[in-house]
Amino acid sequence: MQPSSPSINPGYTTSAILTGAVARYAAIIAGETFTGPSDYMTKAPATSGSLSGLTVSVESTDETLSLDTDESYVLDVPANGQGTLKAKTVYGALRGLETFSQLLETFEGKRVVRQTPVHIEDKPVLAHRGISLDTARNFYPVKAIERTLDAMSYNKMNVLHWHIVDAQSWPVQSLTSPDLTKNGAYSPSMTYSYDDVKQIIQYGRERGIRIIPEFDIPGHTYIVGNTYPDIMSCLNKQPNWDHFAAEPPSGQLNIAKPEATDFAIEIINEYGRLFSDNVFHLGGDEVNRNCWSEDPDVIAYLADHPDETVETLLVAFYTKVHNAVNALGKASMSWEETLFHSEYVPPKDTIIQTWIDEQSIPSTVAKGYRSIASPASSYYLDCGHGAWLPNFDGNSWCDPFKTWMHIYNFDAFANVTDPEQRKLVIGAEVALWSEQSDETVIDARLWPRAAAMAETAWSGKTDASGHVRTTAEVADRLHNQRFRMVGRGIGAEPMQPLWCARNPGACNLP
Amino acid sequence: MQPSSPSINPGYTTSAILTGAVARYAAIIAGETFTGPSDYMTKAPATSGSLSGLTVSVESTDETLSLDTDESYVLDVPANGQGTLKAKTVYGALRGLETFSQLLETFEGKRVVRQTPVHIEDKPVLAHRGISLDTARNFYPVKAIERTLDAMSYNKMNVLHWHIVDAQSWPVQSLTSPDLTKNGAYSPSMTYSYDDVKQIIQYGRERGIRIIPEFDIPGHTYIVGNTYPDIMSCLNKQPNWDHFAAEPPSGQLNIAKPEATDFAIEIINEYGRLFSDNVFHLGGDEVNRNCWSEDPDVIAYLADHPDETVETLLVAFYTKVHNAVNALGKASMSWEETLFHSEYVPPKDTIIQTWIDEQSIPSTVAKGYRSIASPASSYYLDCGHGAWLPNFDGNSWCDPFKTWMHIYNFDAFANVTDPEQRKLVIGAEVALWSEQSDETVIDARLWPRAAAMAETAWSGKTDASGHVRTTAEVADRLHNQRFRMVGRGIGAEPMQPLWCARNPGACNLP
Structure with a gap:
């Protein structure tokens, strides 16, 4: 034809x-x-x-x-x-x-x-097939995000999880607290205005891609302290930041202060209205207890309230912010620590994104929660690029590099056998954390590896006859997809010498 | 001012x-x-x-x-x-x-x-400060090479070691054997014409950058067999290519055939005239003895010549091709195997490029040869990107990724104490092997890591007072260089969150 x-x-x-x-x-x-x-x-x-x-x-x-x-x-x-x-x-x-x-x-x-x-x-196997993009460690222009949405559409992906703010910068405009952006964006030109956000949401919608924003609280919030230092704990502790945070700069919302919770709810109300999707990501990862237990204000508060602890304060905080999301008619999404590493019991409509342990997926669905799989061991696209602390000549914490084969081989349904629990495995997301990425490298960091995930998320791991597809079988199709994407303007990295792409099977390990 | x-x-x-x-x-x-x-x-x-x-x-x-x-x-x-x-x-x-x-x-x-x-x-510490670029596993357009020469000039580098052909493709025009290119280039558009080569040489010269071509013999030559199968051994052995070559497709010039040596000399004469530099790289790496000892023609030849062996054939081959380079008034450059893993004794003007073992540098200069340092353990920019054999979910052979800190910390003079021998350490080259690279990623694979090498090659490892510079001290300067290069149109990858670049020392490991 x-x-x-x-x-x-x-x-x-x-x-x-x-x-x-x-x-x-x-x-x-x-x-x-x-x-x-x-x-x-x-x-x-x-x-x-x-x-x-x-x-x-x-x-x-x-x-x-x-x-x-x-x-x-x-x-x-x-x-x-x-x-x-x-x-x-x-x-x-x-x-x-x-x-x-x-x-x-x-x-x-x-x-x-x-x-x-x-x-x-x-039709898709997983309803949520996403990329998590961190625009806070380094900034990405709107054009780079739109190009990513185009590329996602070429791979039938349907969620951009926009990890929009983090400790290092607050690039998004705020109407309720304009100073957050003025003091927190890397520069005026490295800012997403309301119009930019609406344009990105519309661009995604035209391609069938939901934009789920993440406002990560209570950790990963150092940059808020540029504007509201009084609601913060352990701001940029040096040189022993590692005692207070997973990476510098340290800083968490001070959960002993009602104003900190009020601030968080204000953020949820503002951005929960700007972002139209009915899921809102609250973060909740890598919360550091030292940050609070050594904070003078927290210590003073707990001395005055002997029946409370850091843990009860955190549960109270989570309760209020999750309620604020639900009050907007939305479901929360949270990193797995909220479920597994705190005493908080999230509402049952909360979507749990796992990353620490592949076993967290079966554990999540066993507790009756919906699960999105983002295992660092398979789906973190930034890994294997070496450490980025300039006085440390070592590997990245999540070494090695995740090859497309390794990504393809991951099974979000592994160790989930109960049919009802399998229904709770609703999605998968690869993640690009941006400590060592920005617009210069986004295409090659994402593609074609995200395409390997996308195929398994759409088509599942097996073909029509139940055979688990091998990467050797997939390679030729993925080469096609990579070259097609390059032709469409996406700088996807090459998987092999072109000779190998032209001679399927000739570059297999014997 | x-x-x-x-x-x-x-x-x-x-x-x-x-x-x-x-x-x-x-x-x-x-x-x-x-x-x-x-x-x-x-x-x-x-x-x-x-x-x-x-x-x-x-x-x-x-x-x-x-x-x-x-x-x-x-x-x-x-x-x-x-x-x-x-x-x-x-x-x-x-x-x-x-x-x-x-x-x-x-x-x-x-x-x-x-x-x-x-x-x-x-003034520079090392006279030869280079990048080795493989344009055979995957092709790079002339524009990408010229952009690389621009970037090299921004870092005072002065040698592009052009690994122009390899097993997978023969992208350069040949006047003596036009079919080499017709049958060996990936496509007519993925070809370097004589005019392209002359333009690149001139572009380099205008920036003080020598272009040293490598025509890798006798291994890494499978593609010659597309035109001259009769002078080849072990052509594309499958599936056990690993018995015959370091990577597929296998194939070496058949050193038992005088026509193979004639071919090599013809190549040296043709391209030795096209490339104006007075150094010509003969390769000589990863020669595989099985390829010959199991070749029927070689077996028959040795049966007829009981005083010869694969090793004497190889020595005779090396003698003739090195003489051919010298006859053009040029010095040979060779990978370290020629010196260490064969019985051949190269002419004393041969420049030995080491890659297998960092100790090969002191060993080379101890034998009185000039040494170029390209240790895979520090200077191979392609490493750490995972394996590229599609049925193998493992690491690259030279894992992990070489960070700029690791590159900066390498010392080409390590374990060379004799002043006369230190004079023989003449250069350093980072290498980009292109199994997983092409024009989509060249900038980010090279930069700013090659800049880290370039600083040590120009300025040495110590400051004026003899203090060995630490990467913590260098980071701010290298950030500047990275951002300056991005401004000049080079897609150098980011080293850190911009927050860290703006706050020197705040992202150091405690």
Whole structure:
């Protein structure tokens, strides 16, 4: 089948999302002259038919984008005539359009779909397939984030977990506390305005990608102290910051002060309204007890309140901030420490993101909570780049580098056997922590490794016959995806010598 | 001192290299508004003077660029009036212009040189300060190589060791054997024409950078077999390639065949004339004896010649190819195996590049040979990125990643105490092997780590008082260099959170 540039007819023309996507994919298809590296020396397949176009139809006019969104689609591409793409929602149609674009290869100037007729019934295994991006250790311009959203759409990913602030900077505009940004962004030009945020949310929505913001509390908040030092503990303790924090600069909201909790709730109320998604990430990772137990204000407070402890203060803090999220009609998301390393019992709708231990996934679902898998041992894309403390000539804490093979081999469902508990494994996220990343390297740090995760998150670990796919089987397809992404302007890093990409299997370990 | 855009007056206007460099640096200075991150919050230093310009003078009209080129310079920048840059050669003037450009910082729109008067007497510790770039595993466009030469000039590096061909591809045009390129380049567009090579040589020369080509023989030559299979042994043995080569595809020139030696000499004669430098790299690494001892032709030859062995054949081969290099009036460069892992005794003018063992440097100079340090354990920039064999979920062979701190801490002179032997330690090269690199990632793989090596190669490991500089002391300067390079269009990766760059010492390990 040999379409030169097949027309795409959106059946549901009142949807701006769908008509926008159709125009976008028509442009991608018209501009793309992709030949998979392993097809480099082959001739064009014999073609007898001609594809006149693709007709898209969408059942529902509901364009709500959430964890519950139906992303299924059915794609038929005949040897001749009109193709059809049917989906329950516009977001399912987006996924089908991406698949359609990937069916096309170019041989000797002719665009070809191989092995027609094609019939694909498709839907994701995991409802939440994300990238966590830290824009606080180093800043990323809006364009870099939008390019990342494009790349995510090429891989059917649907969540950008925006780790937007951290100890080092507060790059997002605040209307309630403008000084947070003035004193906390790296510079005025390294700031996300409200308009920037809305633009990114809209850009994501047009690609079926939810933007879940994380405002990490009570730890990782040193930068708040630039504006509100009175509500902070252990601000930038030196040189022994490691006693107070996982990395410099140290600083946590002072949970003995009601004003600190008030501040946190104000942040939740402000940004919970700016960000439209119905999940709001509260962080809660790497909380350091020394920071509080050695804080003079905390010590004084506890002396006055002998029935309280650092732990009861933390539970009270978590209770209030989780309630504040729920009061906005949203569910909280939290790093696993909130569940496992505190005495707090989160509301049952809380989504727990695990990272410390792969066994935290079965432990989370066994407690009845929904689980998002982000194991540092497999999914932290920043690892293996060496330490970044300039007087230390050693490895990164999460060495070694996570190869695409290692990422592909991870199974979020491992050791979860109960069918009801398996339903609680709802997602997976690779994470790019930005101590050693910024816009110069984002593409290569993310891609194609995030694509390896994305395939397992969408398609699962097994093929239709139940066979667990091996990385040797996947390599050729992932090469194709990498080269396709490079052609679309994403600086994905090469996986191998091109010779290996062209000769599948010839670079396997014997 | 506060020059808005100081004029630069080349004293030696008949030199196209110098007038070109003056124009280049005038443009860099005019376009650059650099403020070091640790100066971000500081005010402009008090300025009383004004720099009217810089006068450059060069003693010699000899523009030969070689290992013996004098790169010294003396730079004076007064608080007021005219600066002077004096050098023995135009290449010394280039180094001084780079230093001059780096003296400038911008504060509140004003360009400032701090701490005038500045008096710098400068010259390199190592005469050969290079990057080895493999353009065969994956291809790099001419523009990427030229950008790398620009970046090298920003770091006073003076050798691009162009590992131009390898087993996987033969990207360079051949006039004597055009089919080598036709059958060996990845594609016609992934080819270096003679004009491309000449352009790169000229681009390097204008920046004081020698281009030393490597045509790696007798191993790493599989791709020659696409054109001349009859002169090859063990071509692409599968699946047990690891018995025959360090990586797939296997293949070596068949040293039992005179035609293979003739071919090698023809290559040396062709490219020895194309590349103008008086050093020619013959490779000689990772020669695999199984490839020959199990080759039917070699077995038959040795049966007919009972006084010969694989080793005598190899010695005869090396003798002829080294003689061919010498016959062109050039010195050979070879990987350390030629010296240590064969019975061949290279000519005394051979430059030995060590990579396997850091102790190979003292061993090389103890044998009276000149040594270039490229220890994989410190200088291989591709390491730590995981294995690239798609069915193997493990580390790279040279894990871990080489951080800039680790690179900076390496000492090419370690364990070389004899003054005469120390003179034979002539250079250092970081290497980018390209199994997992191509133009998408070259900048970040090289920079700023190569800059860390470059500083030690130019300035040595110690300051004027003999103190061995620590990476904690160097970090602020290297941050400046990284951000300056990014401003000049080089995608150097970030070393740390910007917060750390702005707060020197605050991110040190306690």
